[in-house]
Structure formats: structure tokens, C-alpha cells
Amino acid sequence: MSRRKILISACLLGENVKYDGGNNALHVTILERWKDEGVLVPLCPEVLGGLSVPRPACEVLQGTNRVVNRIGEDVSEAFSKGAKESLRIAKLEGVCMAILKARSPSCGKDIIYDGTFTSTRVNDSGITCKLLQESGIVVFSEEELCLAEAFWHAKGNDPL
């Protein structure tokens, strides 16, 4: 029987796709195990949307789906494209849950920055996170790995 898959922000697996050219690699046992089991689907919505690495930092304008970068350009279209492409891949791969990088304007769940580039946080989610959730995919941040693991096992996915 085919197993379901887990979408994951590529930067969490050490891919250098962050706006500054770096990554957010997390070296934890559960991610190593899922990687070895072949259930992870890593992607970067901003790269899928056509943005370069490196790129200026971006933030969602509070209360909207519009995204601007630090030099004042409107990058909403690239963010929307990246979100749709992420969803397309998720469906193709049979993804049932996602682990996304906290506070990113694409991947952030529940808390992101407010669009003023002043490190001000607001209760909202990134563009890709919202689209995945609206499509029925359960999202966890990398700060909720225990919850993610419990959900995965509740879905009947025992370790190989």
C-alpha cells in the first residue's frame, strides 16, 4: 500500500533557498527518519514562484494577500504562483500534511510579520500555508514537530 507523503519547506532540510542564500537546517531524528523512509517532499514556494536566491526579504501586507519586498516591489504574483505550484505538487505526491518554516511570508503558520519590516508580528499565515490549509492539508511549523509526528502516526503511518 502506498504511504502518504509529508510536504516540507526545503530550507528546513538544508537547501540554500532562503532569501539571504542560506538555509534553516534542522538536525533532528524524526526528520532524518522520514527522509530515510522517503516520505518527505521538499519544496520552496518562493523559488517555485520564480524568485531568485538570494532575493530581498519579503513580507505580507497586514490583512491582505499582497506581498512586498524590502525595496518596495510588489511580489504578490510570484508568491501566488509559488503557492499554487506547491499545492499542485502536494496533490500529485499524495501529501496529507506539511511541515513549514515558522514566520515566513510563504510558509509561516499563524504568526508572520506585518509588512512594515520592523520585526512586528501579527496573527496570520503565509500565502502558501493558507492555500494548503484551505485545500485540506494539515500544516505544522517546525516548532510543532511532536504534534506533526503524533498526527502522522494517527494516520496509520508506523515507522518502516
Ligand code: SF4
Ligand atoms: Fe524556506 Fe519557505 Fe522561505 Fe522557501 S519560502 S526559504 S521553503 S521558508
